[in-house]
Amino acid sequence: LLTAVFPPELRYVTLKFIHRICNWFSAYCYYDITEIDGVNTNELYNAVQLYLSSSASITGNRLSLTRGLNSSNITFGLSNNDSLIDTFNGVKVLWEHIVTPRNSQTFSWRPLPEEKRGFILRAKKKDKGIVLTSYLDFVMEKANEIRRKNQDRLLYTNSRGGSLDSRGRPWESVPFKHPSTFATLAMDPEKKAEIMVDLLDFASGESFYQRTGRAWKRGYLLYGPPGTGKSSMIAAMANYLGYDIYDLELTEVHTNSELRKLLMKTSSKSIIVIEDIDCSINLTNRKNNNNSCSGGSSNNNSYNVSSPPAQGSGGEENGGNTITLSGLLNFTDGLWSCCGSERIFVFTTNHIEKLDPALLRSGRMDMHIHMSYSSFAALKILLKNYLGYDEDDVEKKILEQLEDVIEKAEMTPADISEVLIKNRRNKDKAVLELLETLRIRGERNHHHHHHHHNNSNNNNAVKSSVEDEEQEKRALVESPKEGVDDQLLEAKCDMEEKGGHDANDDEKVL
Ligand SMILES: Nc1ncnc2c1ncn2[C@@H]1O[C@H](COP(=O)(O)OP(=O)(O)OP(=O)(O)O)[C@@H](O)[C@H]1O
Ligand SMILES: [Mg+2]
Numbered sequence: 001l002l003t004a005v006f007p008p009e010l011r012y013v014t015l016k017f018i019h020r021i022c023n024w025f026s027a028y029c030y031y032d033i034t035e036i037d038g039v040n041t042n043e044l045y046n047a048v049q050l051y052l053s054s055s056a057s058i059t060g061n062r063l064s065l066t067r068g069l070n071s072s073n074i075t076f077g078l079s080n081n082d083s084l085i086d087t088f089n090g091v092k093v094l095w096e097h098i099v100t101p102r103n104s105q106t107f108s109w110r111p112l113p114e115e116k117r118g119f120i121l122r123a124k125k126k127d128k129g130i131v132l133t134s135y136l137d138f139v140m141e142k143a144n145e146i147r148r149k150n151q152d153r154l155l156y157t158n159s160r161g162g163s164l165d166s167r168g169r170p171w172e173s174v175p176f177k178h179p180s181t182f183a184t185l186a187m188d189p190e191k192k193a194e195i196m197v198d199l200l201d202f203a204s205g206e207s208f209y210q211r212t213g214r215a216w217k218r219g220y221l222l223y224g225p226p227g228t229g230k231s232s233m234i235a236a237m238a239n240y241l242g243y244d245i246y247d248l249e250l251t252e253v254h255t256n257s258e259l260r261k262l263l264m265k266t267s268s269k270s271i272i273v274i275e276d277i278d279c280s281i282n283l284t285n286r287k288n289n290n291n292s293c294s295g296g297s298s299n300n301n302s303y304n305v306s307s308p309p310a311q312g313s314g315g316e317e318n319g320g321n322t323i324t325l326s327g328l329l330n331f332t333d334g335l336w337s338c339c340g341s342e343r344i345f346v347f348t349t350n351h352i353e354k355l356d357p358a359l360l361r362s363g364r365m366d367m368h369i370h371m372s373y374s375s376f377a378a379l380k381i382l383l384k385n386y387l388g389y390d391e392d393d394v395e396k397k398i399l400e401q402l403e404d405v406i407e408k409a410e411m412t413p414a415d416i417s418e419v420l421i422k423n424r425r426n427k428d429k430a431v432l433e434l435l436e437t438l439r440i441r442g443e444r445n446h447h448h449h450h451h452h453h454n455n456s457n458n459n460n461a462v463k464s465s466v467e468d469e470e471q472e473k474r475a476l477v478e479s480p481k482e483g484v485d486d487q488l489l490e491a492k493c494d495m496e497e498k499g500g501h502d503a504n505d506d507e508k509v510l
Contacts, residue, residue: 026125027124027126028123028124028125029122029123029125030122031122031131032118032119032120033045033118033119033121034117034118035117044136044140046143047140047143048095048119048139048143049077049119049143050143050147051139051142052077052084052086052095053077053146064077064078077097078095078096078097079097080099081096081097081098081099082096082097083096088130088135088138091123091124091131091135093127093131093135094123095119095120095121095122096119096121096122097117097119098117098118098120099115099116099117100115100116148242149242153177153239153242153243153245154173154174154244154245155173155175155176155247156171156173156246156247156266157172157173157247157248157249158170158171158247158248158252158253159252160252169265170262170265171262171266173244176238176244176245178235178238178239179235180232180235180236180239181236181239181240182196182236184232184236184381185232185233185236186229186378186379186381186382186413187229187372187375187378187381188375188377188378189377195369196240198367199240199241202218202344203241206341206342215341216341217332217342217344218345218366218367219332219345219347219364219365219366219367220346220347220365220366220369221346221347221348221349221359221360221365221367221368221369222234222346222348222349222369222371223348223349223350223351223352223369223371224350224371225350225371225373225412226350226412226414227412227413227415228373228413229371229413230275230371231275233369233371234271234273234346234348237271237346238271241269241271241344242269243271244267244269245270245271245272245273246271246273247273248262248273248274250274250277250323250328254322255322255323255327256322256323256324256327256330259327259331260327260330260331263331268341269343270342270343271343271344271345272343272345273346273347273348274345274346274347274348276348277347277348277349277355277359278349278350278351278354278355325356325358325359328359329358329359332345345365347359347365373410373411373412374406374411374413374416375406375407376403376406376407378413379402379406379416382417383420383431385417386417386420386421386424387424387430387431388427389431394431398432398435401435402431402435402438405438405439405442408441408442408445408446409438409439409441409445410441411441416434419434419437
């Protein structure tokens with residue numbers, strides 16, 4: 001008909017016009033989301049694809065299923081040229097997946113896929129506002145969430161020293177598959193719950209951090225004897241939040257600026273870990289370091305005679321490893337720590353008393369978590385983990401005896417799990433042997449404490465009354481502002497003040 005009425009020149013224009021009129025009366029508007037827009041991959045396309053693979057609100061009768069290598073779940077998506085309906089806050093939208101063969105004439109700088117793929121989103125015109133703002137945001141957010149859940153977490157390390165890989169990245173990554181979770185972590189349930197709530201608050205606290213003008217990051221200091229689950233805790237945190245881990249090897253970092261570069265190359269939603277912060281490096285005291293920087297006479301120190309002269313940022317003057325405490329604090333606190341967001345810093349140490357007070361000061365590390373010797377509650381979790389025993393699976397009398405001796409024994413969860421693993425074929429024997437081991441350890445500690453003054457501050461060494469228990473709970477999870485840490489801090493400060501005048505105290509070994 002058209003060809004008959006209109007001359008060919010006019011046909012195109014007319015078609016367009018008719019199209020317009022149709023559009024005018026149509027109740028719908030359409031959005032194209034193509035896979036490749038111009039040169040770049042369209043982030044939104046991938047997000048939509050992922051989003052549509054989440055099951056909840058989706059209805060469609062033809063879907064394509066996929067399962068990635070090493071992935072633990074099946075995802076599904078729209079088959080070619082199929083459509084489905086999604087509802088969001090009562091708004092109905094239609095998604096259509098369009099696949100067309102690509103024009104072979106199109107010239108392109110880089111090889112493009114054979115097919116042109118894209119989604120068409122159809123929505124009622126009256127819903128335009130909601131769709132363009134909240135719905136698409138929702139899709140993006142949901143997609144990110146799915147991506148994090150499906151993907152294996154990554155563990156990054158900087159073990160290559162300063163050298164970069166082929167793509168210029170300072171971090172090396174491996175899939176992170178640590179099975180530790182908060183469920184398997186043996187520690188007091190209340191303390192555990194408190195940490196979990198804290199983590200969740202953090203992860204969902206974007207608006208709070210925005211409103212209060214704080215950088216969206218949080219610091220945890222894990223301290224306690226070896227084998228009490230500090231590393232396990234970090235893995236549990238990562239698994240819980242679905243964050244990647246950056247394991248920062250401070251001994252491989254040579255300068256403050258290198259440290260900063262590493263930080264800049266970390267992604268958001270990650271946990272940045274420095275293990276054994278007390279012994280991974282000799283940190284120069286910040287106060288003295290500042291003095292030496294401003295005084296301009298930093299190279300007169302006897303330490304620095306053989307080292308190259310200072311270059312670049314301050315505090316790089318003592319050769320070899322020249323990370324300074326100030327560099328480290330800048331790393332966690334300074335402006336650079338806010339490139340990217342939603343980051344958690346975790347430091348671990350076996351000797352909190354050796355740490356520089358500047359690190360412990362309130363606000364620096366938001367939460368100090370004491371990983372202690374196994375308590376009775378922790379023991380029960382271990383029994384469950386290793387033997388599959390619930391509380392009533394163990395004879396009541398034995399359970400009571402265990403409860404009696406566990407505190408005095410001062411055994412770490414690692415020690416206990418060793419006993420349990422060794423005997424896991426014979427569960428009852430395992431429990432009895434554990435009881436025996438705990439007794440022996442308790443006896444030994446008893447003698448030990450008699451010889452060396454009874455140190456009541458020593459973890460769970462002595463705990464009898466409810467009062468003690470309360471006090472301990474407070475000590476276990478606490479903000480740095482209160483409790484034991486504060487005393488510790490004060491003590492440290494005092495010590496420092498006394499020692500501060502020593503000329504040779506320039507280099508402070510943490
Ligand atoms: N609280 C715990 N809950 C469950 N398992 C634990 C716990 N603590 C230790 N373990 C077990 O002991 C092993 C060693 O624990 P982990 O590496 O977490 O200790 P750590 O505190 O990091 O020690 P270090 O100070 O030497 O680094 C882990 O593989 C884990 O199986
Ligand atoms: Mg560890």
